Amino acid sequence: MASDSAGTINTAEIRERYAQERNKRLRPDGNDQYLEITGALSHYLDDPYTERHEREAVVDHVTVAVIGAGFAGLVTGARLKEAGITDVRLIEKGGDVGGTWYWNRYPGAQCDTAAMIYLPLLEETGRMPSEKYVHGPEILTHCQVIAKHYDLYNKALFHTCVTAMNWDAEAKLWRITTDRGDAFTAKYVTMGTGPLHVPKLPGIPGLRDFKGHSFHTSRWDYDYTGGNSEGAPLDKLADKRVAIIGTGATAVQCVPHLARACKTLYVCQRTPSSVDTRNNEPIDPQWFESVTSETGWQDRWLENFAINQTGGMADEDLVQDGWTDLSKRILSRIVDLPPEKMTPENMLAAFEDADHEKMSEIRQRASEVVDDPETGEKLKAWYRQLCKRPCFHDEFLQAFNEPATVLLDTDGKGVEAITEHGIVIAGKEYAVDCIVYASGFEVGTPHERRAGFDMQGVGNVPLSQHWKHGMRSLHGVHVHGYPNAFLVQMSQGANLVSNYPHNLTEAARTVAAVIRHAEARGSDVVEATAAAEASWLDYIGTSSGFLLDSTDCTPGYYNNEGKERDADSAVPLGHPEGAVAYFTFIKAWRESGEFEGLTFT
């Protein structure tokens, strides 16, 4: 069996071990293994943070309806206001702005990408992050600051889900209804509904039978656990046996808090995460002032990270973190190749070598940090680093040295069953008082299921029908047949996974530029042509977008749970030359003022 001992790396052995570990986890049901949270399970979606107030239904007209008030909606609203479009309404299912950071208030929630580039509009709002990787409450506050700074609370509708959005071709506007009885119209609509916002539950037999307490990490029940999202100890768990199911990026952040608080904490693991060092540190105000003195600093940082993280050659590495480290390692190996050996095969081999080296270090770290050697072994991730979401933490592995923590490794099989009183793994029942589902969010389910509505465009064609054979867009923003509507997300655009907000700030700039242009020339309707949409898809079709979107990887949401994608879902994901090329292209497209591919009438 492959090991990383004595610093030697045997590529063939490691490949073999990776394949074995992957095969253990392959299952025929793919995405269907998860439970949709509906019906009797709906209480898992209740908002534990903000009381829902009754209000009058809204019946009026706005210039722009912005669906979703997370980062996407906030940056869109901000850029629209900057462009002089003031009549903007946010519509949001949560009780406030924040999106991901509204819902994910689990203890230890923290951004994994450096705050200098992760937090949008730092320069515009004049704010300094307190740490290199800031914690959830500070991010939520930042969202609220953006909303106040740009006057986005005015007209916002919270605890409100859009139920229908239909294009009225005669009136040339969108008709929107919601679950609060609202029926209003908007000249333009933008959709920033987010990629990971619908919690899912594992389809473990017996889940509904459990008689103890349970909740999903994105609806943390502080009434039950005690403590708060600011980091106060979870003081009501001292006499509780708790099982947490899942060891992804969320569990990695909250396990240390549970480990310190519970009488017994069972960490139920199906696939170990790769957990590299975090090395968080406070931001020094003097340093911050020195690096942000020039206008446009955040755009420079964003660009620098995007270049470094996607294998480009920047003069320096401003962010210096785990994301750029891997890319720099790969690049340095490629640069070391003699010119005659600079072939695609050798470049891929250099990438693989750098990856094996990095993953060996990460596995070694588990052995060094965890006191019990057997537990340390079980916490080792046997796959290439970008097969799953890389994690960074300085207390997760250490949590397995706490006396209360027990790792229940399922050898890739998952929790076998849930009973009235506990969980079953390898035929053994573990009695627990509480189950915390750190089981992630829906990915790969139909867009309309996640959005909660299926917008109807020209000729009442539902978006699901236009996308029957996969997503179709121009630049990831415009969709032919859906005039005056804009997507604010990353697919078919930059697809920069390591810094999601960067995709959003660029999309928001594009939306604001197009709407400003339409308004300035007095247009009623702006729409992508069918030809422009088709030619963009052809152009980006030469790339799969994800570097390792492959069935060679251990299953997860990055690779469709290990299942071959059918033709309809194997759509191109990003610019063939990468994120930086997209950002350069779209900036030039906007600034040309031509808006090629769109018609304004």
Ligand code: NDP
């Ligand atoms: P994930 O989908 O990444 O993890 C779900 C976990 O549940 C996995 O460990 C999965 O195992 C496990 N699981 C599922 N079914 C079972 C089962 N039947 N038995 C046992 N275990 C099971 O969700 P997360 O909430 O952790 O993270 C989602 C995403 O959110 C991240 O990938 C990241 O993009 C983002 N995130 C970002 C953070 C940040 O930036 N700071 C922090 C947290 C999350 P398996 O791996 O085998 O499928």
